[in-house]
Amino acid sequence: MQSTIIGILIPFLGTSLGAACVYFMKGEMKPGLQKALLGFASGVMIAASVWSLLIPAMDMAVGLGNLAFIPAAVGFLLGIFFLLLLDHVIPHMHIDRQEEGPRANLKKNTMLVLAVTLHNIPEGMAVGVVFAGWLSGSTEMSMAGAFALALGIAIQNFPEGAIISMPLLSEGHSKHRAFGLGLLSGIVEPVGAVLTILLSGLILPVLPYLLAFAAGAMCYVVVEELIPESNEGPHSNIGTIGFALGFVLMMILDVALG
Numbered sequence: 001m002q003s004t005i006i007g008i009l010i011p012f013l014g015t016s017l018g019a020a021c022v023y024f025m026k027g028e029m030k031p032g033l034q035k036a037l038l039g040f041a042s043g044v045m046i047a048a049s050v051w052s053l054l055i056p057a058m059d060m061a062v063g064l065g066n067l068a069f070i071p072a073a074v075g076f077l078l079g080i081f082f083l084l085l086l087d088h089v090i091p092h093m094h095i096d097r098q099e100e101g102p103r104a105n106l107k108k109n110t111m112l113v114l115a116v117t118l119h120n121i122p123e124g125m126a127v128g129v130v131f132a133g134w135l136s137g138s139t140e141m142s143m144a145g146a147f148a149l150a151l152g153i154a155i156q157n158f159p160e161g162a163i164i165s166m167p168l169l170s171e172g173h174s175k176h177r178a179f180g181l182g183l184l185s186g187i188v189e190p191v192g193a194v195l196t197i198l199l200s201g202l203i204l205p206v207l208p209y210l211l212a213f214a215a216g217a218m219c220y221v222v223v224e225e226l227i228p229e230s231n232e233g234p235h236s237n238i239g240t241i242g243f244a245l246g247f248v249l250m251m252i253l254d255v256a257l258g
Contacts, residue, residue, distance in 0.1 A: 003143060004131050004135065004197070007127065007131055007143075007146055007147055007150045008124075008127055008128065008131060008150070008189075008190050008193035008194065008197075009190055010147070010150040010151055010153075010154045011123060011124070011127060011150055011153040011154045011157050011186070011189045011190070011193075012154075012157075012186050012187065012189050012190050013154055014153065014154030014155060014156070014157035014158045014161070014186075015120075015154075015157040015158070015160060015161040015182065015183065015185065015186025015189070016161065016182075016183055016186065017158055017161065018157060018158040018159060018160060018161025018162040018163075018164075018165070018182065019161035019162065019164065019165040019178070019179050019181075019182025019183050019185075019186075020161075020165075020179060021161070021162040021165060021166060022165045022166060022168075022169045022175045022178045022179050022182075023175055023179070025162075025166065031233065031235075032235060032238050034159075034163060034229075034230075035229075035230045035231075035235065035236070035238040035239040035242065036238050036239065036241070036242040037158075037159030037162065037163065037242065038159060038163070038226050038227075038229050038230035038239055038242065039226075039227075039230040039238065039239030039240060039241065039242025039243040039246065040155075040156075040159065040242035040243065040245055040246035041155075041156040041159050041160065041226055041242075041246060042222045042226040042227050042230065042239075042242075042243045042246065043242065043243040043244060043245060043246025043247030043248070043249075043250065044152050044153075044155050044156040044246040044247070044249065044250045045152075045153075045156050045218045045219070045221065045222050045226070045246075046218075046219065046222055046243075046247055047152070047246070047247045047248075047249075047250035047251045047254065048126075048149055048152040048153065048156075048218065048250050048254070049214075049215035049216075049218050049219050050215075051250070051251060051254040051255065052126075052130065052145060052148060052149040052152070052254055053126060053130075053149075053211045053212065053214055053215035053218075054072050054076065054211070054212055054215045056130075056133070056145070056208075056211055057071055057072040057075060057207075057208040057209070057211040057212045057215075058071070058072045058208070060207060060208040060211075061208045071208035071209045071212060072208065072211075072212040072215075073212070074209060074212070075208065075209035075210065075211065075212025075213040075215070075216065076212045076213070076215055076216040076219075077216060078209070078212075078213050078216060079122065079212065079213040079214060079215060079216020079217035079218075079219075079220065080216040080217070080219065080220050082122075082213070082216075082217060083122070083216075083217050083220035083221065083224070084220065086118060087224070117184070117185040117188055120157075120160075120185060120186055120188045120189045120192075121188050121189075121192050122192075122213075122214050122217030122218060122221075123153050123156075123157075123189055123192075123214075123217075123218060124188055124189030124190060124191065124192025124193045124196075125192045125193070125196050125210075125214055125217075126149065126153070126211075126214035126215075126217075126218065127146075127149060127150050127153060127189065127192075127193045127196075128192060128193035128194065128195065128196025128197050129196055129203065129207065129210050129211055129214055130145065130146040130149050130150075130211070131146050131193065131197055132196060132197045132200035132203055132204065132207070133146075133204075133207055133211075134146045135197070135200065136200065136204050136207075145254065148250075148253045148254045149254070151253060152250045152253060152254070153189075155246070155249070155250070156246075157186060157189075160185070160186075161182045161183075161185070161186065162182075164178075164181065164182040164185055165178040165179055165181065165182035166178070168181055168182075227239070227243075230242065230243070
């Protein structure tokens with residue numbers, strides 16, 4: 001149980017360390033650094049979706065033979081459409097890029113906090129699902145694999161925490177307030193993970209679908225938010241290089257530890 005508690009807190013630690021950048025960095029985050037971090041986070045999430053979520057989902061459905069892809073395919077699409085629905089019900093990020101001035105900056109920063117908080121929910125659920133699978137004794141889920149996913153999401157959360165707290169600091173918020181708001185955006189992850197584990201008795205029968213659901217939700221975040229932001233403006237290749245590094249690192253972690 002102690003290992004599980006540590007595991008579900010690892011992603012939150014990543015957000016906390018990222019938000020703490022307000023105490024060590026001055027001024028706004030450089031655009032190049034932001035692109036690299038966003039690209040890196042995208043690579044980590046895509047690799048985690050494939051190796052830590054989709055492949056285990058198909059392994060669990062091996063009894064279906066040639067139809068073992070069905071739970072992964074159905075769950076993945078449900079995750080995509082769930083986030084798509086949330087994007088329409090709770091418009092949180094898509095603002096008028098032509099709008100300028102303090103009001104526009106405040107609007108963009110507020111929506112960014114809401115966006116990251118919203119998208120952290122399926123990430124917390126993903127961590128909870130893999131730990132629930134490990135606790136159940138599933139042969140497809142190992143403690144090392146669960147920790148690899150948690151660590152990968154923590155790596156991805158670091159730039160998210162920084163990208164939230166640094167703009168708030170530059171807009172005149174105190175360091176403590178900017179750090180606190182960055183911290184709050186990540187608190188939903190351990191909460192979501194704990195709730196998922198507590199409901200594991202209901203979850204286990206449909207675990208392959210839920211793993212794929214979390215993968216779909218994470219991929220939606222990457223394609224809809226992270227990659228467009230990392231490719232915006234000049235030097236978009238910085239984000240591409242960051243993506244490659246993040247993907248390779250998460251792939252190595254998952255294979256080596258899983």
